Amino acid sequence: MTSKIYILIILLLPILGFSQEAPTSFTLQEAIDYALQNNRNSINAQWDIEAAKAQKWETTASGLPQISAAVDYQNFIKQQVQVLPAEFFGGNPGDFTEVVFSTKQNMTATATLSQQIFDGSYLVALQSAKVFLDISKNAKVKTDLEVRKGVINAYGNVLLAEESVQILQRNLEVLQKNLDETTKIFENGLEEEESVEQLQITLAGVKSNLKNVTRMKTLAHQMLNITLGLEINRSTVLTDDLERLTQENISLGLLETEANVENTVDYQIAENDKVSKELLLKLEKSKALPTLNAFINGGYSAFSDDFTFTNKDQTWFGSSLFGVSLNVPIFSSGMRRAATQRAKINLEKAEVDLVDKEQNIKFEIASAKSDYQFAIEEYDNKKQNLRLAERIEEKNQTKFFEGISSSFDLRQAQTQLYAAQQEFLQAMLDVINAKAELETALNVFTE
Numbered sequence: 001m002t003s004k005i006y007i008l009i010i011l012l013l014p015i016l017g018f019s020q021e022a023p024t025s026f027t028l029q030e031a032i033d034y035a036l037q038n039n040r041n042s043i044n045a046q047w048d049i050e051a052a053k054a055q056k057w058e059t060t061a062s063g064l065p066q067i068s069a070a071v072d073y074q075n076f077i078k079q080q081v082q083v084l085p086a087e088f089f090g091g092n093p094g095d096f097t098e099v100v101f102s103t104k105q106n107m108t109a110t111a112t113l114s115q116q117i118f119d120g121s122y123l124v125a126l127q128s129a130k131v132f133l134d135i136s137k138n139a140k141v142k143t144d145l146e147v148r149k150g151v152i153n154a155y156g157n158v159l160l161a162e163e164s165v166q167i168l169q170r171n172l173e174v175l176q177k178n179l180d181e182t183t184k185i186f187e188n189g190l191e192e193e194e195s196v197e198q199l200q201i202t203l204a205g206v207k208s209n210l211k212n213v214t215r216m217k218t219l220a221h222q223m224l225n226i227t228l229g230l231e232i233n234r235s236t237v238l239t240d241d242l243e244r245l246t247q248e249n250i251s252l253g254l255l256e257t258e259a260n261v262e263n264t265v266d267y268q269i270a271e272n273d274k275v276s277k278e279l280l281l282k283l284e285k286s287k288a289l290p291t292l293n294a295f296i297n298g299g300y301s302a303f304s305d306d307f308t309f310t311n312k313d314q315t316w317f318g319s320s321l322f323g324v325s326l327n328v329p330i331f332s333s334g335m336r337r338a339a340t341q342r343a344k345i346n347l348e349k350a351e352v353d354l355v356d357k358e359q360n361i362k363f364e365i366a367s368a369k370s371d372y373q374f375a376i377e378e379y380d381n382k383k384q385n386l387r388l389a390e391r392i393e394e395k396n397q398t399k400f401f402e403g404i405s406s407s408f409d410l411r412q413a414q415t416q417l418y419a420a421q422q423e424f425l426q427a428m429l430d431v432i433n434a435k436a437e438l439e440t441a442l443n444v445f446t447e
Contacts, residue, residue: 024230024235024236025236026155026237027240028245031155031224032152034228035147035227035228036144036148038228038229039147039227040229041143042144042147045140045143048136048140049133051136052137055132055133056132056133059129060126062122062125063119063122065114066115067113068114069111070110070112071107071109071110072109073106074105074106074107075307076102076104079100079104080102082098083099084099103303104306105303105307108302110299112295112297113296114294114295116291116292116293117294117324118291118292119286119291119292120289128279138265142266142269145440145443148445153433155238155240156245157220158220158224159240159241159245160220160242160429162217163425164213164216164425165210165214171414171418171421172203172206172210175202178397181401195400195406198408199407199410201411202411202415209418221236224236242425242429245428245432246379250435251435254442255372257444259362264361264442264443266357266361267354267357267358271354274350274354277350280343280347281343281344281347283343285340287329288329290326290328290329292324292327293324293325295322295323295325296320296323299320300318300319301319302315365438365441365442368434368438369438372438374434375427375431378427378430379427382424382426386421386423388420389413392416393413393416396409396410396412396413
């Protein structure tokens with residue numbers, strides 16, 4: 001019975017594996033949520049935070065008590081010889097006697113407890129570790145902002161490519177029908193050959209565009225998969241519609257949102273840089289302060305001409321020591337002064353950069369608002385143009401088959417329609433992307 005169960009599991013494994021490769025469906029918001037958890041840049045940014053937390057504790061622990069132990073074993077291949085006056089041992093004055101003071105082998109085991117009592121650089125390091133953690137957290141926020149914007153752009157590009165393929169396929173069907181009808185009319189001698197050729201030129205152009213857009217659709221899907229953190233060739237299904245998504249992303253109230261520059265992540269990153277420069281200045285100043293450390297150690301030593309250190313009757317001699325070390329910097333030939341001056345200059349530069357970043361952020365927000373408003377206006381304009389182009393093409397097609405319009409006029413109307421279709425699709429995508437850009441600049445998100 002057990003063997004039958006194993007066989008059944010083996011047979012089911014390919015099916016289970018296939019089910020895991022099933023297409024994944026995403027709305028835009030679902031895609032954003034998924035990418036924030038699985039995008040490789042977001043994952044690494046989170047790891048950077050964990051590393052910063054570990055570094056913070058590493059810095060803190062460096063000022064706490066430290067205990068170390070050591071075991072030293074020495075075996076003199078040839079022992080050092082000292083000479084002493086022979087008269088010390090009852091010999092003749094002027095003669096020397098060779099003496100070996102140490103045993104051939106010795107072993108020492110020691111343990112040391114050290115404690116930092118005062119070090120100005122340690123206090124600065126504690127503050128720096130906290131700032132580094134803040135920098136890592138802000139970098140994660142910045143990464144997530146870029147990932148979110150990247151998902152929106154990639155998602156929109158897929159929808160654009162899919163809509164373009166559908167539109168071109170419909171255009172191709174209409175053109176093929178027109179060409180077939182015109183060819184029959186020409187064969188009956190009721191139409192010029194030029195009319196057939198004009199339609200053939202238009203049809204060839206649409207076919208070429210369809211092939212290119214189909215390839216771009218594949219690339220757009222791959223780019224989306226990379227942004228989501230999926231395998232590049234994974235099959236994904238997007239459930240949002242481009243036009244409906246565009247309508248949802250038209251939010252005139254967003255244009256009235258007040259820009260709180262200090263709450264933006266770019267400003268906070270620039271402020272982190274300023275604080276880090278302040279700490280570097282403190283560090284250089286702290287190098288002029290004395291440092292005070294204390295330690296206590298204890299150990300045992302044993303001596304023998306043979307390796308008897310594991311014997312129970314081996315004699316071990318204990319020792320212990322307590323000490324304090326005070327290091328006072330006195331003169332550095334101006335080196336510390338120069339380093340402090342350099343740190344001051346870097347701090348002044350960081351303060352200038354912070355003001356510059358504030359002004360740039362204000363400009364970026366104003367520019368993003370202008371681009372978003374223009375995108376909305378262009379969307380309305382391109383929508384009207386598409387309706388006009390559709391009517392014009394329909395009229396010219398009717399006129400052409402009634403014999404009151406030339407094939408050149410029909411082709412011109414068709415080309416105008418195809419351009420209007422693509423411009424409308426691009427206008428919808430521009431609205432979505434411009435809103436994402438503005439939200440990123442403001443650090444304000446609406447679903």
